[in-house]
Each structure stands twice: as C-alpha cells, then as structure tokens.
Amino acid sequence: MTLPTTLERSSRGLWFALASLVVIGAVAIVAFSSAQLPGIPVGLGISIPPSGLIALGGSGGTGALPGSGGANGSGLAAGSPSGSVAPGGSGSPGDSGSPEGSVAPDGSPGPGGSPAPGTCADPPAGVLPAAIAFHGSRAAKVVALTFDDGWDAPTTLKILAILRRDHVNATFFPVGHAIELQPTAWRSVAKAGFPIGDHTYDHKDLTTLCFAAQVTELTRQQSIVTRTLGVSELPVMRPPFGTQNGLTRVAASVAGDVQLVLWDVDTQDWEGRSAAQIASRALAGGNGSIILMHTFAPNTAIALPRIIAGYRARGYRFVTIGQLLGVPGAVPFPPKAGTAG
Ligand SMILES: [Zn+2]
Numbered sequence: 001m002t003l004p005t006t007l008e009r010s011s012r013g014l015w016f017a018l019a020s021l022v023v024i025g026a027v028a029i030v031a032f033s034s035a036q037l038p039g040i041p042v043g044l045g046i047s048i049p050p051s052g053l054i055a056l057g058g059s060g061g062t063g064a065l066p067g068s069g070g071a072n073g074s075g076l077a078a079g080s081p082s083g084s085v086a087p088g089g090s091g092s093p094g095d096s097g098s099p100e101g102s103v104a105p106d107g108s109p110g111p112g113g114s115p116a117p118g119t120c121a122d123p124p125a126g127v128l129p130a131a132i133a134f135h136g137s138r139a140a141k142v143v144a145l146t147f148d149d150g151w152d153a154p155t156t157l158k159i160l161a162i163l164r165r166d167h168v169n170a171t172f173f174p175v176g177h178a179i180e181l182q183p184t185a186w187r188s189v190a191k192a193g194f195p196i197g198d199h200t201y202d203h204k205d206l207t208t209l210c211f212a213a214q215v216t217e218l219t220r221q222q223s224i225v226t227r228t229l230g231v232s233e234l235p236v237m238r239p240p241f242g243t244q245n246g247l248t249r250v251a252a253s254v255a256g257d258v259q260l261v262l263w264d265v266d267t268q269d270w271e272g273r274s275a276a277q278i279a280s281r282a283l284a285g286g287n288g289s290i291i292l293m294h295t296f297a298p299n300t301a302i303a304l305p306r307i308i309a310g311y312r313a314r315g316y317r318f319v320t321i322g323q324l325l326g327v328p329g330a331v332p333f334p335p336k337a338g339t340a341g
C-alpha cells in the first residue's frame with residue numbers, strides 16, 4: 001500500500017511547513033511589538049520617552065515636572081485613580097481625574113476615529129515633542145485656575161462675571177465646536193482678555209487618532225478661535241480627558257503649541273459634585289498648582305467665590321497658564337504691587 005503511505009508523508013510535510021510559518025510569524029510579531037516599547041525609537045523620526053519622563057522644560061524653568069511626581073508625589077489633591085477616563089457625566093464631556101498614568105506608552109493609532117487610508121500622514125522627522133506641565137514652579141505662591149470645554153453659555157458667563165468682579169486671572173480651554181455653538185459667550189471671554197488655549201475641535205480622545213488627525217483636531221480649534229473670536233490663541237493645548245501619547249506631543253508642536261497643559265488638582269466638577277466638594281478639592285492645591293474645572297458645571301460657578309477667597313486668605317495670587325509656564329499671551333489683570341492679583 002505505497003500510495004496511502006506517500007500521501008501520508010506528503011500530508012505530514014505540508015503540516016510541518018504550515019507549523020513553521022506560524023512559528024516564524026509569531027517571532028516576527030514579538031519582534032515588532034518590542035520595537036514599540038517606550039523609550040525605543042518607533043521608526044517615525046521620534047523617540048517616545050517612557051511615561052513619566054516627559055518634561056522637556058522650554059518654559060523658562062517654570063515647572064514642567066515628570067508625571068511620576070505630579071499630584072501623587074506632591075501631597076496635593078489627587079484625582080480619580082490613575083488612568084481613569086471621564087465617562088462624560090451628564091452628557092457633557094469631562095476630563096479624566098488624574099493625568100498621571102493616562103499617558104499612552106506608544107504612538108500607535110487606536111481603532112476608530114482614524115481618517116481614511118491615505119489621509120493619515122506620519123509625523124515629520126526632527127520635530128521636537130511639546131513639553132508637558134502638570135503644574136508650575138513650586139517656589140511662588142500662585143495658582144492657575146483653568147476652565148475647560150465651554151458647552152454651557154450661562155455657566156461660562158457666570159464664571160466670567162465672577163473672575164472680572166474679583167479681578168482674578170484664569171485660562172480657558174474651550175472646545176472648538178462649543179465656540180461654534182456659543183459664539184457670543186466666548187466672544188465675551190475673549191473680549192475680557194482671558195487667554196484661550198486649545199482643547200481640540202470636538203473633544204476626542206487623541207490617543208485613538210493617528211498623527212495627522214490629532215493635528216487637525218488642534219488646528220481646527222485654533223482657526224475657529226481666530227475666525228470667530230478674533231484673538232490669537234495662547235500656544236498651549238490641553239488634551240481631552242488628559243490622555244495623550246508621543247504622537248500628541250509632536251502633533252502639538254506641529255500645530256504651534258509649545259506646551260501640553262495638564263493639572264495637579266482635579267475638582268471633579270464634571271462628575272456633578274456639590275459646590276462645597278468642588279471648593280474643597282480646588283483648595284487642596286499649593287504653590288504652582290494648575291486647577292482643573294469646567295464651564296459646564298453650574299456648581300463650579302457657585303463654588304468659585306469660595307475658591308478665590310480661600311486662596312487669597314492664604315496669600316496666593318491667581319495667574320494665567322501663560323504667566324505660570326512662561327508662555328507669552330493674554331493677561332487680563334496684570335498683578336500690581338501690593339495686590340492679590
Ligand atoms: Zn475637556
């Protein structure tokens with residue numbers, strides 16, 4: 001019975017060849033994955049630093065610090081568990097509790113949100129990633145209030161009125177789409193001289209987008225600020241949810257932003273907390289703190305006078321993100337000698 005034997009041998013040979021291909025494929029996948037580890041060049045002309053080693057300075061020595069320190073290392077108010085992402089609360093987009101730990105280690109685009117094939121260019125070679133700041137210098141008694149998103153015009157205007165009345169500097173990070181929906185309110189903010197930073201066009205998680213799409217999210221918001229509000233944007237960006245990766249930092253540079261601005265104090269106002277809770281969390285900051293709040297949370301406007309009074313009672317001044325990090329831009333209320341600022 002030589003025929004079956006020959007067939008059997010042929011079959012064995014075929015299976016051996018297939019198994020060899022599977023093994024070779026697995027080895028290739030492992031080798032490729034290793035090349036994506038943090039700190040190893042990813043073949044895009046950039047080297048992704050390990051998460052936590054992301055401060056590049058470039059802000060006049062005013063305090064970009066490693067993520068390994070930040071809120072948890074400073075004894076300041078910590079946000080929600082590391083890496084958490086805001087669920088969006090009551091239909092409004094929020095930001096994550098703690099930016100530390102939310103740094104995606106690689107620059108690979110995730111599923112969904114990527115443009116059609118052929119429209120997603122790689123980052124240009126030789127572009128330095130923008131620096132990241134979680135807070136400013138710990139040497140001065142200053143804090144920076146920041147207000148994100150901008151969907152709710154009445155609350156935005158209430159916050160604006162309190163800041164003007166109490167002569168308090170602050171920085172706004174509206175989403176481009178929110179400016180389109182609420183142009184009158186945002187023109188009021190811009191006209192009052194408050195600096196406006198980039199918070200993307202529609203609050204997507206940038207780590208789900210390829211490089212070119214991340215750049216577009218940033219530049220689209222910038223053009224709306226220029227066209228609709230008639231002001232130059234402060235060249236800083238805050239990634240929605242605090243999530244970003246190596247591509248985000250290069251995208252920010254390409255879009256003209258010199259800093260990614262995160263925070264070390266999260267009021268969690270996007271979660272529907274009470275005014276007392278928001279004030280308590282906001283007042284847990286210290287020298288150089290960046291305090292995260294939102295313009296869509298009505299309780300934020302209620303808490304704001306308490307936050308202002310609390311910091312002033314402790315001898316703090318309020319500065320813009322530009323003042324805190326050494327980025328030139330709008331400063332509505334320059335500090336005067338002998339005033340609280
Ligand atoms: Zn946001």
